[in-house]
Amino acid sequence: MLKIGDFQFHSRLLLGTGKYPDFDVQKQAVEVSETEVLTFAVRRMNIFDPVQPNFLEKIDLQKYRFLPNTAGAKNAEEAVRIAKLADASGLCDMIKVEVIGCDKTLLPDPVETLRATEMLLEEGFTVLPYTSDDVVLARKLEELGAHAIMPGASPIGSGQGIINPLNLKFIIEQADVPVIVDAGIGSPCDAAYAMELGADGVLLNTAVSGAKDPVKMAEAMKLAIEAGRLGYEAGRIGRKQYAAASSPKEGISVVE
Numbered sequence: 001m002l003k004i005g006d007f008q009f010h011s012r013l014l015l016g017t018g019k020y021p022d023f024d025v026q027k028q029a030v031e032v033s034e035t036e037v038l039t040f041a042v043r044r045m046n047i048f049d050p051v052q053p054n055f056l057e058k059i060d061l062q063k064y065r066f067l068p069n070t071a072g073a074k075n076a077e078e079a080v081r082i083a084k085l086a087d088a089s090g091l092c093d094m095i096k097v098e099v100i101g102c103d104k105t106l107l108p109d110p111v112e113t114l115r116a117t118e119m120l121l122e123e124g125f126t127v128l129p130y131t132s133d134d135v136v137l138a139r140k141l142e143e144l145g146a147h148a149i150m151p152g153a154s155p156i157g158s159g160q161g162i163i164n165p166l167n168l169k170f171i172i173e174q175a176d177v178p179v180i181v182d183a184g185i186g187s188p189c190d191a192a193y194a195m196e197l198g199a200d201g202v203l204l205n206t207a208v209s210g211a212k213d214p215v216k217m218a219e220a221m222k223l224a225i226e227a228g229r230l231g232y233e234a235g236r237i238g239r240k241q242y243a244a245a246s247s248p249k250e251g252i253s254v255v256e
């Protein structure tokens, strides 16, 4: 079970809703992924305009928890404003703090992310900050009271996978709240790797929505996250420099 604040989930996959070829493919991908948490950028979703087509019309709203993000915010005050807008829409169970500090890399602004997290916690939100893979910043976010920490694997939409597994491992080891690896996942092996490192979940979007077959990829991601988690729980073997025979001869009398 993945526990974030007051919520509990069977699925450890948090799925983004942007950039699908069309709403029908998106609906199928969401269903096949078995995700229980959908995330979307408040600025992109037509939550207040009933005339505009909206993906949310296609799905059973009761089946999901919503994690809107504050994409577009350049500072903490803007993030809080966007979060309140999301809250007013009724589609905000938790809020993902996303304060981008660099337009080229879309990496988060650490100072404003910290401030926004503090302000939103004071407002009573369940807060999941998207952060870089900075170990100290992750600890500070947790100390503030963040309900989960979401370090990036690599830049949003880059599909580069996990660039710094060591930092992710450090963040996971020190955290007492869930660690959700967010952004940059390119393929199922990246998602499985994140889970094998001990992550509690994975948030991804582009790897599914941009795949040649988003529905198949959604299923692949689901399976990869399950496999990675199982592998983590099973405990992998240690790495050795040299070979160790799979069928040891010790203790067996061999007739030559």
Ligand SMILES: CC(=O)[C@@H](O)[C@H](O)COP(=O)(O)O
Residues within 6 Å of the ligand: 015, 016, 017, 018, 039, 040, 041, 069, 155, 156, 157, 158, 159, 182, 183, 184, 185, 203, 204, 205, 206, 207
């Ligand atoms: C949808 C969302 O929240 C994205 O900002 C998120 O970070 C996913 O990134 P990828 O598209 O790289 O999976």
